[in-house]
Amino acid sequence: MYITVTAQKLGGDYSQSSADFVEYLEKENQGLEQEQMEYFFNQYEGEIPTLEVVKEIDANTTKLKKKEPKFYSITVNPSKYELRQLRNNTKDLKHYTRELMKDYASSFNREINGRPVTVDDIKYYAKIEHQRTFKGTDKQVRENQPFATKILKLKIDIRKIEQGEQEGSIKKLEAQINGFEREAPHQQNGKRIVQGMQKEGNQSHIHIIVSRKDMTNSVSLSPGSKYKASDVMMNGKKVKRGFNRDAFFGKAEKTFDSTFGYKRNYAESYTSKKDFIKNPKIYFTTLLGLPTSERAVAFKILGKAGVPINNLPANNVQLALKTIRYLKRGIEKALRSGSIGI
Numbered sequence: 001m002y003i004t005v006t007a008q009k010l011g012g013d014y015s016q017s018s019a020d021f022v023e024y025l026e027k028e029n030q031g032l033e034q035e036q037m038e039y040f041f042n043q044y045e046g047e048i049p050t051l052e053v054v055k056e057i058d059a060n061t062t063k064l065k066k067k068e069p070k071f072y073s074i075t076v077n078p079s080k081y082e083l084r085q086l087r088n089n090t091k092d093l094k095h096y097t098r099e100l101m102k103d104y105a106s107s108f109n110r111e112i113n114g115r116p117v118t119v120d121d122i123k124y125y126a127k128i129e130h131q132r133t134f135k136g137t138d139k140q141v142r143e144n145q146p147f148a149t150k151i152l153k154l155k156i157d158i159r160k161i162e163q164g165e166q167e168g169s170i171k172k173l174e175a176q177i178n179g180f181e182r183e184a185p186h187q188q189n190g191k192r193i194v195q196g197m198q199k200e201g202n203q204s205h206i207h208i209i210v211s212r213k214d215m216t217n218s219v220s221l222s223p224g225s226k227y228k229a230s231d232v233m234m235n236g237k238k239v240k241r242g243f244n245r246d247a248f249f250g251k252a253e254k255t256f257d258s259t260f261g262y263k264r265n266y267a268e269s270y271t272s273k274k275d276f277i278k279n280p281k282i283y284f285t286t287l288l289g290l291p292t293s294e295r296a297v298a299f300k301i302l303g304k305a306g307v308p309i310n311n312l313p314a315n316n317v318q319l320a321l322k323t324i325r326y327l328k329r330g331i332e333k334a335l336r337s338g339s340i341g342i
Contacts, residue, residue, distance in 0.1 A: 001253050001270075002077040005223050005245065007069035014069045018057040018209060021073065022050050025127050025207050038090065040125045043098055053125045053209065060123055060211045062218070069212055072223055076100065076206040078256070079268060081301070085260045089204040090128050096259055097126045097206055103251035104210075104223070109242045112219055121221070123211040132203040133196050140186035140193040147184040148194065151177050223248075246274075266290055267298035 008015045015021065022040075029037045039047040061070045076097070078086075086092040101119050108117040134141050154173045160166045161173075184192040188200055214221055223243045253270045256262060266272050266286060276283040287298055 001079065001082060001256060001268075003249060003252055004073075004075045005248075006073050006075075007224050008071060008073050014067065016066070016070065017054070018071055019054045021209065022054050022057075025129070026050060028129055028131055038128050038130075040127050041094060041097075042125050043101060043119055043122075046094070048125060056123065057125070057209060057211055060213045060217045062213065064212060064220070069222070069224060071212055072210045074104070074206075074208040074210060074223075076208070076252070078205065080202060081265075081268065082256060082260075082262060083202045083204055085262045086204075089130065089202070092260065093128050093204060093206055094126075096256060097128075097208065099255050099259060100252055101126075101208070103248060103255055107223075107244045107248035107251065108221055109244060110219075110221065112214065117214075117221065121214045121216075121219070123213070123215050124208055126206060126208040128204060128206055130202075130204045132199045132205070134193055134199060136195045138195075141195050144184045144186050144193055147180045147192065151180050154180075265294060265297045265301060267301045 008018070008021055025040075040050065040053050041048060057071050064070055078093075083089065098119075101122055101124060105117045105119045105122050110117050112121055136142075154177050157166065157168065158170050158173050161168050161170055181192050186193040188197065191197075210223070212220060212222055221243075223245070250270050253264065257264055272283060272286070275286060288295070290298060
């Protein structure tokens with residue numbers, strides 16, 4: 001599970017309207033029949049019109065300054081292993097979203113009228129998407145770029161020959177292009193991976209638009225608060241403040257596991273991510289101490305994420321500092337790219 005929580009910006013400023021973001025989330029519906037479309041939904045309603053989403057989010061901003069976020073985006077990216085556990089992607093992910101938003105609400109260390117924040121205080125709209133395209137920042141696109149540059153140059157040369165601006169054999173240049181197309185290191189279905197190409201396989205994920213203000217438009221609930229969950233004294237009173245992201249991510253994972261009966265491997269758990277960041281040696285020691293079958297699955301997960309595991313020692317005694325540093329670099333890259341499902 002890879003989850004991000006971000007304030008929506010347009011350039012260097014916070015978006016003053018959700019219209020552009022909502023329109024962006026409508027991209028998969030283009031050209032589809034009505035019964036094939038995915039609609040926005042919230043905790044209790046489904047098939048919510050896009051105009052209603054924009055109207056409700058944009059109107060729920062009382063007393064927020066121009067330099068403050070008006071709404072946040074939560075993106076939930078289940079791993080391919082987690083998606084395999086689902087029977088019906090859309091139905092199951094909608095159910096999970098509604099359970100997840102309960103976890104989101106309970107992660108606020110805030111009170112409204114003397115009671116804890118609940119999901120009924122959260123104004124949000126969510127949508128399931130089933131497609132992803134390769135971005136320019138993806139490893140596959142970046143490592144294919146030298147070949148893309150050569151191919152582009154050859155295509156420009158062909159155009160010049162066709163226009164009589166230079167001499168040469170178009171067939172030879174086309175043969176070179178075909179060669180570079182085949183030599184590119186990253187292919188999908190026999191074609192060179194390029195920016196904008198749709199990714200194969202199950203790519204289902206969740207987008208959630210969350211208002212900064214609560215349902216009554218009177219209380220600010222910011223998951224981007226600079227304060228961690230804490231109690232402070234203000235004007236002689238103890239006041240709760242902050243949002244516990246660590247708790248939210250941990251709850252999100254446990255909720256998925258309990259909802260769908262998913263048996264999570266250590267290598268894809270939120271616990272392992274924290275272990276890796278705080279103490280890599282504990283991370284690798286725990287990894288190597290897993291039962292044989294679980295360790296094999298962990299290695300497979302890490303290998304699929306691009307982590308160099310060929311030189312991983314067979315036991316704890318062989319766990320040398322040099323090996324830890326070597327693997328640490330690979331795992332750091334995988335975590336940054338979100339390719340390890342944690």
